[in-house]
Amino acid sequence: xxxxxxxxxxxxxxxxxxxxxxxxxxxxxxxKLLYLADRESFRRFGRPISGDRYVAMxxxxxxxxVLDLIKDVPCETTGDWAAHIERxxxxxxxxxxxxxxxxxxxxxxxxxxxxxxxxxxxxxxxIVEVTHLLPEYRWAWKTQSRITPExxxxxxxxxxxxxxxxxxxxxxxxxxxxxxxxxxxxxxxPDVR
Numbered sequence: 001x002x003x004x005x006x007x008x009x010x011x012x013x014x015x016x017x018x019x020x021x022x023x024x025x026x027x028x029x030x031x032k033l034l035y036l037a038d039r040e041s042f043r044r045f046g047r048p049i050s051g052d053r054y055v056a057m058x059x060x061x062x063x064x065x066v067l068d069l070i071k072d073v074p075c076e077t078t079g080d081w082a083a084h085i086e087r088x089x090x091x092x093x094x095x096x097x098x099x100x101x102x103x104x105x106x107x108x109x110x111x112x113x114x115x116x117x118x119x120x121x122x123x124x125x126x127i128v129e130v131t132h133l134l135p136e137y138r139w140a141w142k143t144q145s146r147i148t149p150e151x152x153x154x155x156x157x158x159x160x161x162x163x164x165x166x167x168x169x170x171x172x173x174x175x176x177x178x179x180x181x182x183x184x185x186x187x188x189x190p191d192v193r
Contacts, residue, residue, distance in 0.1 A: 001149045001167045003051035005065050009103040010050040011080045013037065013112055014066070015095045016104070018085070020116045024094040027070045027087075028059060029124035032131055035061045037115040039134075041108065042149065043156045046166040049108050054147035056140035060131035061147055 017033050018025045038048035052063040069081040070093060084099040101109060119127055131137055135155040140147045149170070153163045 001163075001170045002053075003048055003149065003170050005051040005053075006103065007065075007069075007078045007080045008099070009108075010034070010052065010063075010066060011084050012099050012101055012103045013049055013108070014081075014085055014093070015099050016101065016109065016112050017116055018093060018095050019098075020113065024088050024092050026091050026124050027093045028091065029127060030093060031063055031066055031070075032060060032124065032127040033112075033115055033119065034063055034066060035131065036119070036127075037112045038063070039152055039156070040111050040115060042152050042166070043158075044111065045107070046153070046158075046162055047169060048149070049104070049111065054140075054152075056137055056145065056147055060128050061134070061137050061140075 013034060014030060017030055017037075021029075034050060034052075035054065038050050038052070038054075041047060041049045050063055050066065052065045055062050055064050069085070070087065072082075072087070080099065084095060084097050085093055086096045088094040104112070119130075122130075136147050136151040139151055139155075149166065150163055153166060158166075
């Protein structure tokens with residue numbers, strides 16, 4: 001199961017979290033909050049916000065494309081991230097210009113805000129410790145591998161029917177993107193509560 005990475009959406013999500021943090025954030029903290037928000041989105045809607053690929057690394061789960069964008073690693077990009085988010089110092093990022101919330105649904109904004117508020121009082125190292133306890137991270141760390149959407153859904157105790165439904169939606173989205181481009185239709189956004 002693979003979801004399409006949406007740079008516009010992840011840029012808007014990162015900008016929201018950075019703004020909630022006061023305008024700048026340690027990028028390790030940002031990546032962990034984005035992972036935890038994606039995880040919660042999987043729990044609620046059966047799909048992530050970012051569509052990124054997850055990797056088990058020493059400091060916990062990482063959104064691999066987001067890390068590449070932060071570190072300015074050459075990769076296929078629309079330029080949205082670079083237009084709105086910039087490195088600040090050695091380990092921080094800040095909003096260069098507000099990308100707006102347009103790519104995000106109200107439900108996704110709610111997930112991001114709730115995730116931020118849950119960890120508002122905790123530093124990045126506490127969040128790293130929390131992510132080390134997640135079952136999908138421990139499974140992937142043992143094998144030095146990717147964290148799959150299936151493993152996240154299984155760790156969230158989702159029934160097999162929900163996993164199959166998520167798989168079908170990911171396939172449909174991939175097909176839709178190949179046929180018509182990567183623009184999200186309004187009906188594809190998880191606004192339904």
